[in-house]
Amino acid sequence: MCLAVPARIIELDKDVAVVDAMGNRFRAKTTLVPEAKIGSLVLIHAGFAISLVDEEEARKTWEIIEQINDLRDESNDTSQ
Amino acid sequence: MREKILEAQRFMNAACKKLGRRINVMEVCGTHTVAIFRSGIKSVLPERVKLLSGPGCPVCVTDQGYIDAVLQLADRDDCMIATYGDMIRVPGKGGSLETRQSKAAVKVVLSSEDALQLARDNPDKKIIFVAVGFETTTPATAVAVKEAAGQGIDNFYILSGHKLVVPAMRALLSAKNNNIDAFLCPGHVSVITGYGVFREIVEDFNRPCVVAGFEAVQIIEGLAEICSQLAAGKLELKSMYPAVVTEQGNTAAQEIVAECFEPADGYWRGLGKIEKSTLRLKEKYGKFDALRQFSITETPVKEATGCRCGEVLCGLIDPPQCGLFATSCTPDDPVGACMVSTEGACAAWFKYARKEKRER
Ligand code: SF4
Numbered sequence: 001m002c003l004a005v006p007a008r009i010i011e012l013d014k015d016v017a018v019v020d021a022m023g024n025r026f027r028a029k030t031t032l033v034p035e036a037k038i039g040s041l042v043l044i045h046a047g048f049a050i051s052l053v054d055e056e057e058a059r060k061t062w063e064i065i066e067q068i069n070d071l072r073d074e075s076n077d078t079s080q
Numbered sequence: 081m082r083e084k085i086l087e088a089q090r091f092m093n094a095a096c097k098k099l100g101r102r103i104n105v106m107e108v109c110g111t112h113t114v115a116i117f118r119s120g121i122k123s124v125l126p127e128r129v130k131l132l133s134g135p136g137c138p139v140c141v142t143d144q145g146y147i148d149a150v151l152q153l154a155d156r157d158d159c160m161i162a163t164y165g166d167m168i169r170v171p172g173k174g175g176s177l178e179t180r181q182s183k184a185a186v187k188v189v190l191s192s193e194d195a196l197q198l199a200r201d202n203p204d205k206k207i208i209f210v211a212v213g214f215e216t217t218t219p220a221t222a223v224a225v226k227e228a229a230g231q232g233i234d235n236f237y238i239l240s241g242h243k244l245v246v247p248a249m250r251a252l253l254s255a256k257n258n259n260i261d262a263f264l265c266p267g268h269v270s271v272i273t274g275y276g277v278f279r280e281i282v283e284d285f286n287r288p289c290v291v292a293g294f295e296a297v298q299i300i301e302g303l304a305e306i307c308s309q310l311a312a313g314k315l316e317l318k319s320m321y322p323a324v325v326t327e328q329g330n331t332a333a334q335e336i337v338a339e340c341f342e343p344a345d346g347y348w349r350g351l352g353k354i355e356k357s358t359l360r361l362k363e364k365y366g367k368f369d370a371l372r373q374f375s376i377t378e379t380p381v382k383e384a385t386g387c388r389c390g391e392v393l394c395g396l397i398d399p400p401q402c403g404l405f406a407t408s409c410t411p412d413d414p415v416g417a418c419m420v421s422t423e424g425a426c427a428a429w430f431k432y433a434r435k436e437k438r439e440r
Binding site: 060 | 115118119164190191192193194213216217219220223268271272293294295298323324330332333336
């Protein structure tokens with residue numbers, strides 16, 4: 001539950017962003033990372049950006065998330 | 081990658097030889113637990129480097145009394161429960177939120193913002209946000225509370241089960257399990273808190289604290305660093321995750337949390353009552369506090385008969401040592417919280433290591 005997902009900011013209106021993570025687009029807030037801009041890569045946790053992140057680290061984390069999602073599907077879990 | 085693993089193995093082997101005993105490293109993050117199992121890291125560790133899963137999964141450490149309080153609110157006609165999905169299957173008194181779903185209003189949300197939106201969309205209901213999670217998750221709750229205050233939303237309440245990692249580590253070492261040699265510290269909690277928060281564990285308890293990322297190599301290098309420190313007798317605080325973790329952490333997030341919350345004594349599954357280990361809303365945000373507004377109490381409850389979650393969470397036993405493991409307790413029909421969340425130690429063992437021997 002404490003794993004944050006890297007995503008790129010596609011749109012930004014004040015602190016409300018649309019982000020893209022592995023092809024999934026969703027809304028997230030940038031209240032906690034005021035320096036985030038359109039195009040920034042950020043770590044998203046529970047709907048909020050919690051820090052900036054670089055390309056290399058984002059790629060590594062995406063891979064791990066993919067693996068963990070497989071695990072969740074396999075175990076038929078209802079969690080997000 | 082191979083080179084890095086071989087080098088790490090050399091450090092670990094040298095440390096085991098020098099110390100001449102088992103080295104117990106606790107990972108205090110459910111995501112590390114899953115990553116460790118998933119990547120098969122255990123198979124490349126020396127036999128005498130033992131990984132213990134600690135109280136690092138928010139669903140697992142949430143006390144039964146809290147779950148029962150949520151269920152009490154779910155049974156009220158005027159309330160709607162907004163919860164992260166992980167929580168809905170945790171068994172409480174007379175069922176779980178999932179079993180209540182047919183008659184009670186229970187909505188799964190992905191963020192505190194979604195919960196706040198439910199409050200806007202359902203003015204005739206009182207929305208109770210089941211606010212659980214460690215330092216990574218708390219800032220999101222704090223922002224929602226501040227927004228509710230700013231926008232005059234008066235049907236939004238949070239039941240705070242937010243917890244702090246460091247007090248739990250202190251409680252473990254002082255009372256529950258003194259055999260932990262070192263901590264592999266959580267990566268994304270540290271993004272918020274900064275790795276500096278773990279300094280007190282190094283200084284007060286003489287235990288290495290090493291923050292690591294979630295990739296297999298990062299975890300193995302973190303373990304090698306811990307072993308090298310133990311072998312050299314030089315116990316330190318170190319972050320091996322510089323890409324996102326700084327010493328100070330996210331100060332904007334820390335400020336928002338400090339404005340809304342204050343530490344309070346609280347109950348943890350397995351660890352019992354820990355001083356100043358949970359966060360409750362400050363008086364000025366008291367009207368959003370479900371505990372204050374609905375006069376419910378969280379009464380600590382003993383675990384279900386036979387469930388040994390408490391010992392699992394303290395790193396005292398591995399899940400297969402519980403008599404219910406994989407027999408009457410499975411992910412489909414969990415008896416204890418550690419089998420509910422995919423990040424729970426029991427669920428991870430069930431998935432990956434069911435056949436391992438029941439011994440330590
Ligand atoms: S296997 Fe089930 S009953 Fe046993 S400790 Fe884990 S969650 Fe509790």
